[in-house]
Amino acid sequence: MQLLDDSDDFEGVPLSRRAMAARPAPYLDGLNPAQRAAVEALDGPVLMLAGAGTGKTRALTTRIAHLLMLGKARPGQILAVTFTNKAAREMKLRIARLLGETVEGMPWLGTFHSISVKILRRHAELIGHDAFHLKPSFIILDTDDQIRLMKQLILAENLDEKRWPARQLAHLIDGWKNRCLSPGNLPRGEAAAFDGWGGRLYAAYQDRLLTLNAVDFGDLLMHCVLLFQAHPDVLRQWQERFRYILVDEYQDTNVAQYMWLRLLAQGHRNICCVGDDDQSIYGWRGAEVGNILRFEKDFPGAQVIRLEQNYRSTPQILAAASGLIAANQGRLGKTLWTEAEPGERVRLIGHWDSEAEARWIGDEIEAFQGGHRAALGPVGLDQIAILVRASHQMRAFEDRFMTIGLPYRVIGGPRFYERAEIRDAMAYFRLVVSPADDLAFERIVNTPKRGIGDKALQTLQGLARQHGVGLLEAARIAVEERQLGGRSLANLRDFVAGIGRWHADALDSRASHVELAERILDDSGYTAMWQAEKSPDAPGRLENLKELVKALEEFDNLQGFLEHVALVMDRDDSEAAEQVSIMTLHGAKGLEFPVVFLPGWEDGLFPNQRAMDESGTKGLEEERRLAYVGITRAERLATISFAGNRRLYGQWQSSMPSRFIDELPAEHVEVLTPPGLYGGGYGAAMAFAGANAGTEMHDRAARADVYNSPGWKRMQARATERKSPVHRTPVTIDAEPAARFNVGDRVNHAKFGEGQIMGIAEDTLTVQFDSAGFKTVKAGYVHPAADDVPF
DNA sequence: GGACGGTGACTCCCA
DNA sequence: GTCACCGTCC
Numbered sequence: 001m002q003l004l005d006d007s008d009d010f011e012g013v014p015l016s017r018r019a020m021a022a023r024p025a026p027y028l029d030g031l032n033p034a035q036r037a038a039v040e041a042l043d044g045p046v047l048m049l050a051g052a053g054t055g056k057t058r059a060l061t062t063r064i065a066h067l068l069m070l071g072k073a074r075p076g077q078i079l080a081v082t083f084t085n086k087a088a089r090e091m092k093l094r095i096a097r098l099l100g101e102t103v104e105g106m107p108w109l110g111t112f113h114s115i116s117v118k119i120l121r122r123h124a125e126l127i128g129h130d131a132f133h134l135k136p137s138f139i140i141l142d143t144d145d146q147i148r149l150m151k152q153l154i155l156a157e158n159l160d161e162k163r164w165p166a167r168q169l170a171h172l173i174d175g176w177k178n179r180c181l182s183p184g185n186l187p188r189g190e191a192a193a194f195d196g197w198g199g200r201l202y203a204a205y206q207d208r209l210l211t212l213n214a215v216d217f218g219d220l221l222m223h224c225v226l227l228f229q230a231h232p233d234v235l236r237q238w239q240e241r242f243r244y245i246l247v248d249e250y251q252d253t254n255v256a257q258y259m260w261l262r263l264l265a266q267g268h269r270n271i272c273c274v275g276d277d278d279q280s281i282y283g284w285r286g287a288e289v290g291n292i293l294r295f296e297k298d299f300p301g302a303q304v305i306r307l308e309q310n311y312r313s314t315p316q317i318l319a320a321a322s323g324l325i326a327a328n329q330g331r332l333g334k335t336l337w338t339e340a341e342p343g344e345r346v347r348l349i350g351h352w353d354s355e356a357e358a359r360w361i362g363d364e365i366e367a368f369q370g371g372h373r374a375a376l377g378p379v380g381l382d383q384i385a386i387l388v389r390a391s392h393q394m395r396a397f398e399d400r401f402m403t404i405g406l407p408y409r410v411i412g413g414p415r416f417y418e419r420a421e422i423r424d425a426m427a428y429f430r431l432v433v434s435p436a437d438d439l440a441f442e443r444i445v446n447t448p449k450r451g452i453g454d455k456a457l458q459t460l461q462g463l464a465r466q467h468g469v470g471l472l473e474a475a476r477i478a479v480e481e482r483q484l485g486g487r488s489l490a491n492l493r494d495f496v497a498g499i500g501r502w503h504a505d506a507l508d509s510r511a512s513h514v515e516l517a518e519r520i521l522d523d524s525g526y527t528a529m530w531q532a533e534k535s536p537d538a539p540g541r542l543e544n545l546k547e548l549v550k551a552l553e554e555f556d557n558l559q560g561f562l563e564h565v566a567l568v569m570d571r572d573d574s575e576a577a578e579q580v581s582i583m584t585l586h587g588a589k590g591l592e593f594p595v596v597f598l599p600g601w602e603d604g605l606f607p608n609q610r611a612m613d614e615s616g617t618k619g620l621e622e623e624r625r626l627a628y629v630g631i632t633r634a635e636r637l638a639t640i641s642f643a644g645n646r647r648l649y650g651q652w653q654s655s656m657p658s659r660f661i662d663e664l665p666a667e668h669v670e671v672l673t674p675p676g677l678y679g680g681g682y683g684a685a686m687a688f689a690g691a692n693a694g695t696e697m698h699d700r701a702a703r704a705d706v707y708n709s710p711g712w713k714r715m716q717a718r719a720t721e722r723k724s725p726v727h728r729t730p731v732t733i734d735a736e737p738a739a740r741f742n743v744g745d746r747v748n749h750a751k752f753g754e755g756q757i758m759g760i761a762e763d764t765l766t767v768q769f770d771s772a773g774f775k776t777v778k779a780g781y782v783h784p785a786a787d788d789v790p791f
Numbered sequence: 792g793g794a795c796g797g798t799g800a801c802t803c804c805c806a
Numbered sequence: 807g808t809c810a811c812c813g814t815c816c
Contacts (some may be wrong), residue, residue: 083805114805142806162812217806252805284803390802392808412804449792567806585801608802626803649801650807 001449016024027065027098035059038272039066039553040303045265045299046272050657051336052321052632053312053592056274059090059747060246063272064106065098067244075105079242079264080722081112085568087590088114089124103209105322108242112257114567116220120227123234132210134223138641140299140566141209141216144423145439153204159197173202177218178254180288183204212438221256235356250275250295252284262298277332278325281586281626283618284611293332300301310336311374312592312767314343317638318669321631325666327620344375346631346664349672350657353645354393354600358400361386361597361641365406365580368595376636381407385581385593387630390604393599395580401580411583411741421530421541425548426565428520429558433504435513436470448529451490472499498524506558514552521545563616585630596634601627601658602641627660640664745783754785 031039038048038059050056066079067073082088088110095106108115117140120127124134141149150164150173172193176186183203191199209215215223226420228235245265247253250273265271273295280289296302310318318336324382325331351357368379386397394410401408416422424447430440444542452460463483464474478484498520505516521527527545530538581593600606609624615622631638642657698731745757 085806111806116806140806143804220806281803282805283804341806392801415804451792453792505803605802610802623802647807 017146022229025066025069027062027069031059031062033307034305034307034309035062038307039063041272041303041305042067042070042072043270045249045269045295045302046303047295047304048272048274049304049332049334050274050276050307051310051334052276052279053310054307054336054631055309055311056276056307057087057094057248059307060272060274061098061307064095064109064246065092068099068419073243076107077241077243078106078108078246079115079244080106080109080246081115081248081261082109083109083111083252087111087248090720095466098638102729108520111567112260113220114258116224117563117567119224119238120220121217123227123231126227126231129474130212132207133211134210134215137213139212139214139434139437140220141214141439142418143217144216144418146216148439148442149208150201150205153201153208156204157197157201164194164197166389169198169201172198173205175286176202177216177222177347178256180222180256180259182222182226186639193432197504206470214439221254221260225256225259225263227262235263236267239264241268243268245271247273248275250288251277251280252282252287252291253291254288258288258291265299269297278328278334278625278631279589281589281622281629281771283615283622293330303487303564304332306334308334308336310338312635313338313632314340314636316343316345317631317634317636320346320638320664320668321628323668324631324660324663325624325628327663328624329617344637345383345668345670346640347672348661348664348672349639349641351641351643353652354396354643355400357599357641357643358396359369361397361599361639362400362406364597379595381578381580383594384597385583385588385591385595385633386586386597387531387583387585389585389600389608389626391584393605397582397599406580407583408580411576411581412587416544416547419544420539420735421544422548424526425521426519426562428524428526429517429562431472431499432506432516432520433559433562435499435503437472438464441471441475444524444526445471445492445495448525450495451485451488456488458490459483472496481658495524509557513555513557514549517549517552517558521549534553559737585626586634589629592633592635594635595637596630596639598627598630598638598640601640601644601654601661602646603658604655605646606658607660624660624663627658635655748781750784 005574028036028039034060035055041064042063048056048059049057060080064078067078068075082091088603090105092109095109098449099710108118119137120134120138124136124138127134147166147170150169151161154161154164154166154169154595176182181187181190183199183206184201184713186202191202193199194201209219228238242264242536245261252275261271261273263286273292275292277292280287280292283289291724297306313321315338318338322336349360350358364383366385369376369381388394388397391412398408398410400406417426424444427437427440427443430437430776431444440459445457460471460474460478463469463477464471467474467477469477475492476496479489479496484492502516502520504509505519506513527542530542530545533541552558552561555564603609606627607620611619613619613625631640638660642661643655645654647651647653746754747757748754
């Protein structure tokens, strides 16, 4: 493969530059003492605890520049790992800027996955068992391929795919791979998962991957670790190569990544891990906060350097965030500080429902536009972000912004290379490059329709097995032996001939691969398929295909492109227009915005109920860290809000303000009075009346609920104490006799027994019964439980 | 092969 | 309520 050359190791920094190191290094200027310490502590294990906005990327990249300038290592001897391609790109850029030239090399700065691929390609033959091993040309399956494969295996065991969903199995296997559990070392108890089929299907899946000469994302890490463990000589070779190791976002590493790093760092222990335990929000994806918490134990004698000076947010914002995160146990602990002006307190506001919340935020943003907030100065739309916990929250904002004509963009969602048309096109390229890629064959043999349905495919699979060949070859045989019906046969003949022709073209290095790609898509009828399609998204898909072909220009050949796409194709968030950004809290990690809105702070939504149910205190703490991440995205103004009612699964549910609101330090919070609920504000009151129609009881109950919660009361009390200028006397709303129930009440049902009310919609109650479970019942059929204590 | 209806999901999503 | 996916029917 093209990746085997080692030449990059020798393209170091010119000697003349290295000599400069004796003189004061300009790139060190302007670092604060902690950053400087982190840059200069080059040898031995170092944990750089870098709080939000403390300039960790700067410290990290300067450290690399320093290593190079001092001549401690050549670019090829530094291993620098990130999680995302974006982070890797950013680091490359900044190192180049520091050194005032393009850094040739730094071939080992990349994501865990891309570096693992490079390592594995060199030792592919050592992966596998006697019967099968990988070849250096192995392909990398994405999630979609993975699930399709598992589906096949589940069906092959004659299991019902309804009861044994492939998605779930994929999840399970991913989890195992994250913890470096191969079929061989899977604990018996674990193997029994998936109704006893887990271990068996896992082994079958791994075997299948080997025969396909394929790996999935999880394998990349796991295979590396198993390789290092089984072949000490190979490990030694890599240990010697990587003299210095740097790791970004260490708090996000999973067990496999941890083992990977440990093995590589074992000898010289020159490992520098950068991270922030308070920003660990990927536990559900296998990340272990424990890795960072344990660092000093794992690497005895490690230096811990804290970056605590924050360059992003105002003291008010930092204080609010710090107060909140202090509620977590078992932190390494940091005290963020800043020299910035105090700024505005974090604002808190409650709304009637999610629509009112979206309306209010829309109005606020328009007010910013009108220059209404002089203290902030002019605020551009691109400086504003709305960070939500769950993607379904976005909808209310999209609807609202659409109606008031406020430009916005949603960040996240399906990524470029996950779109069907891109994946189809990629499958064509894959098959052209490697005719034995059966997965690619299956994906496109009937796209566009060629009359090759399930039955024809089965015939082909039978032939493939019989002759011990791939599906494409089987198809060729089927054509020769006329094993299929007329029309299908003719189509299949064209298809096979086409792939053969393009394959030959791909091998011809003189031909343009960009033109070839176009030819493949056109001649196969794929482009025509979308042109004929009259659905509204067809033009967009054709655009995407054009974009894909254009992206090809940057590569030498199709093969290089495929390699790239499997690992390095980012989402296309290129637009820089004046738009408000809407994204999830997870998506916002690492970003910053002058003005941030944090809606939906309600118990159940945030902290998320499922996170708490499934992971208990651990889950709650991760949610709290997520809240911390959210607040610390804001540079100048953060506004937290919650709604008393929210539509969930089509039903209105009332909810309580998030417990995190209680945990915010009062002196850094400004409680805003929601218009309409307090002291008039007729515009909102009208909206209130509208929302009210027909749902009286529900509204009353919810109202009593939200504004009777301890957290809200406390907030109001604080607001009074401080004589906040925005404060007005609340109009107390008592629950009327007709509103017999509140969320949280204990009730009794003749058939289901006792339970607790979780939601109220008109005369229908959603009740969590102690023994009968979650049920929806008419209010008329339940009575307050005997021992009900009003709360 | 395409249109339709039933069914289940529905916290976050890197590579 | 809404979307995606699957199976069924013509």
